[in-house]
Amino acid sequence: MTRTLPPGRLVIASHNEGKVREITALLGPHGMEPVSAGSLGLPEPEETGTTFAENARIKALASATASGLPALADDSGLEVAALGGRPGVYTADWAERQWFEGEKGRDWYMAMGKVEGLLCEIGPDADRSAAFVCTLCLAWPDGETALFEGRAEGLLVWPPRGRQGFGYDPVFQPAGQSLTFGEMAPEAKKAMSHRTRAFERLVAGLF
């Protein structure tokens, strides 16, 4: 399909520690040397796209051109069925804006408390379906890019359960499971996550 990715240094173009940890674990068996954008002092570009793919491309290209190395970016989020797919591509902003206008810091549980409020207004039969979506973009320093998408379907739960993972993991229970991502060991989340599904496509296309 596209060109291959030879073993060597690969920038993880994310400033989210939880993502960097998961992507590092995914790359483990593939002979890559992951190095985070933060550790190289690379800037965090503005995410001006309106789709996961556009934002992933912006982030991957910014790191690849600034570092001269191939770079892998991840744009992801939660699509809530009862909210018509929101917050989607705005998942990170949304946690900030809902509750902390003008302040730094994100409080996902507070944002999800707001979602919970909306679901309660709809009533006990509210559709709790949600999906985590992840688009990975690999960019080469010459500007070529390749995109890969993965999804994990599930349910929103309240109250939050578990302290593993990051972000919205404690309020997301993947389909067919009794534990939330927040209650699962990292290996269990890795077996079924949106990020892993996108990564499997990347491996099929590039290695």
Ligand SMILES: O=P(O)(O)OP(=O)(O)OP(=O)(O)OC[C@H]1O[C@@H](n2cnc3c(O)ncnc32)[C@H](O)[C@@H]1O
């Ligand atoms: O852009 P970078 O630097 O990669 O980091 P970010 O946290 O801003 O990442 P996004 O712009 O892609 O926003 C994704 C949002 O979705 C959340 N999210 C994505 N994947 C998740 C996962 O596996 N578990 C929990 N929350 C997740 C994440 O915490 C953010 O709030």
Ligand SMILES: [Mg+2]
């Ligand atoms: Mg971001």
